[in-house]
Amino acid sequence: MSYKNFPMVSKVVFGRGSFNQLGDILSPKRLNVKAPFIYIVDDVFQGNSWLTSRIPLSYDDKIYYISANEEPKTSQVDELVEEIILTYKALPSGIIGIGGGTIMDLAKAISIMLTNEGESKEYQGWDLVKKPAIYHVGIPTISGTGAEVSRTTILTGPHRKLGINSDFTPFDQVVLDPELTKDVPKDQWFYTGMDCYVHCIESLNGTYLNSFSQSYGEKALELCKEIFLEDTLSKDESNDKLMMASWHGGMSIAYSQVGVAHAMSYGLGYLLGVKHGVGNCIVFEHLEEYYPEGVAMYKVMREKHNITIPKGICSNLSDKEFDIMIDVALSLEPLWENALGKHWKKTITRDKLKELYLKM
Incomplete structure (x- = not known):
């Protein structure tokens, strides 16, 4: 009998206001001043300074506001990965997803596809990813999906809706701040x-x-x-x-x-x-x-x-x-x-x- 040797999120912080610690958490992970942190943020927070003003941007760090009205697609992952590679010419220090399951799945998929060749549709399935993802952080702003802890990232591809299930998918760090869920309809x-x-x-x-x-x-x-x-x-x-x-x-x-x-x-x-x-x-x-x-x-x-x-x-x-x-x-x-x-x-x-x- 062979048992699954299952990867877990290696670091997690829980508590109201713990989002304020994000800068301290990320700073030791910055590779150099040319390697930015890329934030993938649900666009419902665009213009919401209560949250966005606390995102610790420095150097070339960038926020991409993404609509979560549709489930994440493989084509969307590939476009974002290409844009990041063409813009920065070097690997980012990390990808931080701030939002619900859609945004966290996008962040996980992008972090995998920055280090694995080809298109994301080729990795839909179980244990197809060969190289570790770059550092990635999940910050849920709505609760229930389990995306913050799972080893999959659910994507709609040209042929199927299926996750990239792999040992490299789980986040390296999760920030669980229940305060971020206060305005969920x-x-x-x-x-x-x-x-x-x-x-x-x-x-x-x-x-x-x-x-x-x-x-x-x-x-x-x-x-x-x-x-x-x-x-x-x-x-x-x-x-x-x-x-x-x-x-x-x-x-x-x-x-x-x-x-x-x-x-x-x-x-x-x-x-x-x-x-x-x-x-x-x-x-x-x-x-x-x-x-x-x-x-x-x-x-x-x-x-x-x-x-x-x-x-x-x-x-x-x-x-x-x-x-x-x-x-x-x-x-x-x-x-x-x-x-x-x-x-x-x-x-x-x-x-x-x-x-x-x-x-x-």
């Missing part, structure tokens, strides 16, 4: 929070489950129940705990895998551009057959917070479009095996997936 807070919740349900009900995954998954699930079902927490406490739930949920997958909701959500994301968190919610509504207790509890949470989930997004699709989504979902074999075991192909047919997508 309520529906967004719910969707990414449910991403974390679904991670837990899929990990804890999967065939890959072991004590490592279970201990993290159970803690994340306990926090999700407290945050989304109880009325005992202040907003600050809720934000603190959701940041930790996201971390633990991400860790629970590290040694296991996600399942049916994520596989089908990737299909929606690839074809229709549905954002990952809301995609998980749309799919999870219809998965009682696979996760009866998890879906029932999810519906209580949705009603309690008065969240409306989009409906009918697949109602006018052609057979060809359904086939595209089904191909993407079926290509994620480890997710299906985790959800249903080695013989999953006997029960998950194209007709079965089409029947589920038609409900969405």
Whole structure:
């Protein structure tokens, strides 16, 4: 039996106001005055001096403001990498992602592609990256995706939506400052929070489950129940705990895998551009057959917070479009095996997936 020798984030700082330590954290990592730190920042913060004025810029450091309205694409990664290489003629000292899952995945992918030849689509899959990434830092401003801790970076490529899963993907440093999540809109807070919740349900009900995954998954699930079902927490406490739930949920997958909701959500994301968190919610509504207790509890949470989930997004699709989504979902074999075991192909047919997508 060979066990995964799994890489973790090597340094993490947690606490309200810890973002202010970023300058002290980065300065020893600067290679020289010609090697800048590149900040990839969600463009919702453009003009928000409360956050941007605290980014410790010096020398040739640069901020790229990037819209997170769409999931990250391989073409977008390649364009940014090319621009950075052509602008600086030397490798940056590091890449710092400040934002949600989309921005953190972009930062991880850029840091990998600055040292690995070719295009990022060639690295979509498991353990295809050959050279270590440059130094990279993740600073989440919304909680739930687990992108801050995972060994993958989810990208939509020309042929599939799939992560660059590698030992070189995880961040070297993560800054967990719950204060940065204070202005997240309520529906967004719910969707990414449910991403974390679904991670837990899929990990804890999967065939890959072991004590490592279970201990993290159970803690994340306990926090999700407290945050989304109880009325005992202040907003600050809720934000603190959701940041930790996201971390633990991400860790629970590290040694296991996600399942049916994520596989089908990737299909929606690839074809229709549905954002990952809301995609998980749309799919999870219809998965009682696979996760009866998890879906029932999810519906209580949705009603309690008065969240409306989009409906009918697949109602006018052609057979060809359904086939595209089904191909993407079926290509994620480890997710299906985790959800249903080695013989999953006997029960998950194209007709079965089409029947589920038609409900969405």
